[in-house]
Amino acid sequence: MSEIKLTFYGAAEMVTGSCTLVECGSTRLLIDYGLIQGTDNDKAENLRPLPFSVSELDAVILTHGHLDHTGRVPLLPGSGFKGRIITHAASTELATLIWLDSIRLSDYGKPLYDEKAVNKTLELVQGIEYNQEIEVNDVKITLFDAGHILGSAHILLNYKGKRVIFSGDIGVKRTPIIRDPFTQWERNVHAVVIESTYGDRLHKDREKTVEEFRSKIDTAVNEKGIIIIPAFAIGRTQEILYHLNHLIERKTVKPLPVFVDSPMGNRVTQIYKKYTECYDGPTKAQILSGDLPLQFKGLNHVISSSDSRSICETIPPFIVIAGSGMCNGGRVLHHLQNHINQDNTVVMFVGYQGEGTLGRRLIEGEKNVFIGTEMREVRASIATLNGFSAHADQNELIQWARSIPGKAIRWFVNHGEKKAAEGLSDAISKEGLGESVIVKKGMSVTV
Numbered sequence: 001m002s003e004i005k006l007t008f009y010g011a012a013e014m015v016t017g018s019c020t021l022v023e024c025g026s027t028r029l030l031i032d033y034g035l036i037q038g039t040d041n042d043k044a045e046n047l048r049p050l051p052f053s054v055s056e057l058d059a060v061i062l063t064h065g066h067l068d069h070t071g072r073v074p075l076l077p078g079s080g081f082k083g084r085i086i087t088h089a090a091s092t093e094l095a096t097l098i099w100l101d102s103i104r105l106s107d108y109g110k111p112l113y114d115e116k117a118v119n120k121t122l123e124l125v126q127g128i129e130y131n132q133e134i135e136v137n138d139v140k141i142t143l144f145d146a147g148h149i150l151g152s153a154h155i156l157l158n159y160k161g162k163r164v165i166f167s168g169d170i171g172v173k174r175t176p177i178i179r180d181p182f183t184q185w186e187r188n189v190h191a192v193v194i195e196s197t198y199g200d201r202l203h204k205d206r207e208k209t210v211e212e213f214r215s216k217i218d219t220a221v222n223e224k225g226i227i228i229i230p231a232f233a234i235g236r237t238q239e240i241l242y243h244l245n246h247l248i249e250r251k252t253v254k255p256l257p258v259f260v261d262s263p264m265g266n267r268v269t270q271i272y273k274k275y276t277e278c279y280d281g282p283t284k285a286q287i288l289s290g291d292l293p294l295q296f297k298g299l300n301h302v303i304s305s306s307d308s309r310s311i312c313e314t315i316p317p318f319i320v321i322a323g324s325g326m327c328n329g330g331r332v333l334h335h336l337q338n339h340i341n342q343d344n345t346v347v348m349f350v351g352y353q354g355e356g357t358l359g360r361r362l363i364e365g366e367k368n369v370f371i372g373t374e375m376r377e378v379r380a381s382i383a384t385l386n387g388f389s390a391h392a393d394q395n396e397l398i399q400w401a402r403s404i405p406g407k408a409i410r411w412f413v414n415h416g417e418k419k420a421a422e423g424l425s426d427a428i429s430k431e432g433l434g435e436s437v438i439v440k441k442g443m444s445v446t447v
């Protein structure tokens with residue numbers, strides 16, 4: 001049988017910079033080309049060209065729109081890449097937002113690329129549907145719903161009967177709006193490249209988290225407080241709106257104004273509203289019953305910065321959802337500056353807070369913090385809700401892995417820090433699912 005060669009150029013023992021080269025005979029494919037985030041040393045790597053000629057690539061296939069999977073793609077056309085960029089139609093729109101937003105990233109002294117590069121990239125993009133088999137030379141490619149964010153996909157490659165799956169980021173079952181990760185695989189698979197972000201951990205129960213969310217809002221409403229929710233624009237903002245829609249329309253909390261103060265978050269919400277074919281059964285049924293999941297009375301999408309500043313003139317209680325998710329920039333900063341020194345403010349964290357960020361300092365309980373250039377006393381209550389993850393935990397990763405048929409599947413664990421990757425790799429071995437290897441940067445394997 002034919003051979004497929006994989007070389008891992010990114011997301012090896014780390015969670016960013018996804019990038020794997022696939023060689024099937026003379027056909028060369030790149031799976032994801034994401035931005036490396038982390039230390040300055042890590043980031044410098046973004047500027048280094050790939051150690052092979054990108055002009056020889058036939059196609060780039062993207063699992064989903066997130067920056068750490070797509071962020072370097074606009075560098076390709078300028079380096080001689082002329083192939084296709086294949087991804088789910090919804091991911092093309094989310095990636096476009098990410099690319100245009102990345103133009104202003106200044107971590108590198110100058111931007112990594114400009115609008116012209118993004119436009120050149122867009123000319124090469126081909127958006128496809130789930131379960132639609134397409135061909136690049138003699139390699140058949142199919143995307144299956146990964147349940148992580150809108151448009152996210154597992155990629156199945158079939159080269160003359162040899163089948164390899166790239167998991168991409170694997171979502172959590174019962175995430176609102178989008179479907180659960182696909183598990184109805186039909187044909188035997190020979191190898192799987194699997195993510196391991198939470199390969200060594202279990203998540204808090206989602207239903208309990210939603211109840212905690214409700215009760216915190218309820219308390220804040222009774223105290224006429226302001227609730228600030230720092231949230232990532234893609235996925236988390238829409239999930240929060242989905243829960244608020246339920247809580248407000250079912251009257252489990254009193255109605256109150258909700259501001260989404262994030263131009264990016266609002267554009268993403270528009271894309272979520274457009275791709276109703278990607279919704280799960282309950283969300284489709286909800287729409288049929290006349291309830292739009294991302295729309296409710298009192299919801300305001302704030303675009304201009306003057307409207308953003310005038311939010312503070314609203315009489316409390318109210319909710320502001322604003323980026324950035326880790327409070328290291330964005331409009332959430334001026335809301336924190338205005339309200340963090342008030343007893344009846346609640347700052348509700350619904351996502352991961354990286355080391356060194358203002359978000360991390362707040363959840364660690366610092367009582368005086370610099371916000372921008374100004375020092376503020378923290379009198380607000382700080383709430384951390386840990387159950388809204390967009391990544392499967394160890395149990396769910398193993399359940400997904402178990403769904404894949406095959407006699408002697410080889411597992412290549414990527415996209416996880418060392419401990420997480422080891423945790424998942426050990427669990428795969430213990431389950432007797434096959435030989436498992438943690439990928440190292442630059443490592444090549446033949447399947």
Ligand SMILES: [Zn+2]
Nearest residue numbers: 064066148169
């Ligand atoms: Zn992702």
